[in-house]
Amino acid sequence: xIDRLARGAAERxxxxxxxxxxxxxxxxxxxxxxxxxxxxPAPTRIAERLGEIIASGAFAAPLAxxxxxxxxxxxxxxALAVGLGLLMGRYRAVDNLFEPLIELxxxxxxxxxxxxxxxxxxxxxxMKLVIVGLAVFFPVVINTVQGVRGVDPVLIxxxxxxxxxxxxxxxxxxxxxxxxxxxxxxxxSLALGLILAVIxxxxxxxxxxxxxxxxxxxxxxxTDMYAxxxxxxxxxxxxxxxxxxxxxxxxxxxxxxxx
Amino acid sequence: MTLTRRRFTAAAAAxxxxxxxxxxAHAQAVKLRVSTIPIIDTAGMQVALAKGFFKDEGLEIDTTxxxxxxxxxxxxxxxxxxxxxxxxISTVLAEKQNLGFQIISGGSATSDAPPDLAGLVTKPGAxxxxxxxxxxxxIAVNTRNNIIWLYARAWVKKTGGDPDxxxxxxxxxxxxIDAVRGGRGDAAFVVEPFFSAGRxxxxxxxxxxxxxxxxxxxxxxxxxxxxxxxxxxxGTIEKFVRAxxxxxxxxxxxxxSDEWAGIIAGYTRLKPEQIKSIGLPLFDKTVDPKGIDxxxxxxxxxxxxxxxxxxxxxxxxxxxxAVK
Numbered sequence: 001x002i003d004r005l006a007r008g009a010a011e012r013x014x015x016x017x018x019x020x021x022x023x024x025x026x027x028x029x030x031x032x033x034x035x036x037x038x039x040x041p042a043p044t045r046i047a048e049r050l051g052e053i054i055a056s057g058a059f060a061a062p063l064a065x066x067x068x069x070x071x072x073x074x075x076x077x078x079a080l081a082v083g084l085g086l087l088m089g090r091y092r093a094v095d096n097l098f099e100p101l102i103e104l105x106x107x108x109x110x111x112x113x114x115x116x117x118x119x120x121x122x123x124x125x126x127m128k129l130v131i132v133g134l135a136v137f138f139p140v141v142i143n144t145v146q147g148v149r150g151v152d153p154v155l156i157x158x159x160x161x162x163x164x165x166x167x168x169x170x171x172x173x174x175x176x177x178x179x180x181x182x183x184x185x186x187x188x189s190l191a192l193g194l195i196l197a198v199i200x201x202x203x204x205x206x207x208x209x210x211x212x213x214x215x216x217x218x219x220x221x222x223t224d225m226y227a228x229x230x231x232x233x234x235x236x237x238x239x240x241x242x243x244x245x246x247x248x249x250x251x252x253x254x255x256x257x258x259x
Numbered sequence: 260m261t262l263t264r265r266r267f268t269a270a271a272a273a274x275x276x277x278x279x280x281x282x283x284a285h286a287q288a289v290k291l292r293v294s295t296i297p298i299i300d301t302a303g304m305q306v307a308l309a310k311g312f313f314k315d316e317g318l319e320i321d322t323t324x325x326x327x328x329x330x331x332x333x334x335x336x337x338x339x340x341x342x343x344x345x346x347x348i349s350t351v352l353a354e355k356q357n358l359g360f361q362i363i364s365g366g367s368a369t370s371d372a373p374p375d376l377a378g379l380v381t382k383p384g385a386x387x388x389x390x391x392x393x394x395x396x397x398i399a400v401n402t403r404n405n406i407i408w409l410y411a412r413a414w415v416k417k418t419g420g421d422p423d424x425x426x427x428x429x430x431x432x433x434x435x436i437d438a439v440r441g442g443r444g445d446a447a448f449v450v451e452p453f454f455s456a457g458r459x460x461x462x463x464x465x466x467x468x469x470x471x472x473x474x475x476x477x478x479x480x481x482x483x484x485x486x487x488x489x490x491x492x493x494g495t496i497e498k499f500v501r502a503x504x505x506x507x508x509x510x511x512x513x514x515x516s517d518e519w520a521g522i523i524a525g526y527t528r529l530k531p532e533q534i535k536s537i538g539l540p541l542f543d544k545t546v547d548p549k550g551i552d553x554x555x556x557x558x559x560x561x562x563x564x565x566x567x568x569x570x571x572x573x574x575x576x577x578x579x580x581a582v583k
Binding site: 036038118122203205215217219220221 | 349
């Protein structure tokens with residue numbers, strides 16, 4: 001295992017070195033006065049400010065607000081999408097009913113739906129939940145349909161031979177088989193959901209990481225703004241890493257399946 | 260003489276340079292990009308534009324509308340515009356962060372008594388009268404962390420409410436009346452001419468004058484430029500302010516006239532009839548640092564800034580002595 005970790009670290013080292021080199025270059029430029037320090041603060045100052053924000057616990061409430069928004073909408077919309085996707089993939093009639101609507105709405109960049117949504121729902125929590133939910137819904141439902149369609153028919157026939165009903169086939173054969181596809185869709189949705197959550201927070205003005213980034217810009221507290229941005233970046237990274245772990249455990253057999 | 264490649268290139272270069280030399284002679288006009296807000300506060304500049312006062316000074320002005328100073332000053336910092344119209348709060352905040360701006364002109368201000376150039380409005384019959392009523396409700400402001408936001412908070416506090424319990428929605432001024440009418444926000448702290456237009460249409464009713472109930476003679480907003488630009492272009496700045504001051508003079512002499520209403524209706528996209536009934540703010544040609552000091556004290560009360568602010572250093576000479 002140490003061997004594997006060492007290999008992983010060795011592979012990542014050049015990338016990490018690049019990031020550090022870029023940061024060092026910015027630091028040097030700021031110290032030399034080549035860039036306006038009021039617009040581009042020194043990375044060391046940003047790190048200092050970030051440390052202060054973390055030490056004082058000021059990050060907790062906005063982070064909690066953003067995560068609450070993201071996860072509520074994410075799980076609700078994913079559940080809906082998986083449910084609908086299973087039905088659409090399995091039953092032609094359901095697919096014929098919903099596919100045109102989904103194909104119409106899917107290509108729309110979801111931020112473009114914010115203006116009409118604000119007209120209908122205002123600027124509060126319902127609007128934020130709906131817009132994040134919409135962003136999450138489409139990749140998951142489409143991937144679920146693909147996953148269901150790709151299930152080996154032999155598996156389904158075998159289950160039927162063993163006397164399983166429609167519901168059991170759906171939940172015990174089709175869903176697990178389609179899981180790799182579903183998880184791929186959910187990974188994309190997680191990223192999209194975070195993006196829309198941040199944008200919605202900027203518009204709604206009631207807290208969260210997105211709100212703070214804009215608020216700091218409005219107050220010209222540029223160092224703080226970058227510090228919160230770094231927090232946001234770390235959040236995105238952590239969510240993705242967390243998702244990878246969940247995926248590896250949930251769909252480990254997909255790697256073991258013979259092709 | 261044969262046409263060698265060298266002779267050809269030389270001739271082509273000379274030929275290409277000719278029109279350039281010709282335009283050089285005509286390119287006297289200095290181009291300036293100015294970020295503005297489509298509200299009554301910038302009427303002086305719009306009048307100067309419409310009446311050609313800037314052109315008389317050899318300036319070609321290109322305006323960019325923004326939601327407010329909080330949006331215009333970043334554009335100034337990025338060099339996208341050379342002059343920005345900004346409220347005093349955003350300017351002080353930028354100054355505190357050493358962004359290197361200076362106020363170059365007078366602008367809009369409030370007077371000793373209402374009506375102010377902006378009022379707090381709600382839907383008719385909403386029944387929200389004091390700051391306490393507004394807890395848990397929303398007030399539309401053009402941007403957060405600026406003068407509208409600050410004085411809305413100050414009013415809520417003064418009338419018995421907790422400003423942190425109120426939500427401040429960012430809605431551009433031209434859309435505020437519709438936002439209240441459509442229920443998107445419970446109230447709006449809206450500026451002329453939209454304020455009077457909304458009241459005249461009975462879409463909203465006046466609740467309070469947050470400016471006047473907090474402070475008299477607030478220096479609300481002015482034109483701002485970067486110190487670097489001012490140092491390199493002092494003559495241009497003087498010309499800009501001179502033309503602007505002429506616009507202010509014309510406005511004071513001709514307010515209420517059809518031509519005046521037409522100019523303001525033009526850039527605010529309202530109808531001239533709606534303009535006739537609006538209240539005009541004071542348009543000073545200079546700024547009194549004492550007024551800024553009072554506002555800075557309010558900012559400190561609301562924890563917007565800490566520490567001293569050199570208000571005298573914020574004013575360039577054209578904002579202290581009126582340019583004739």
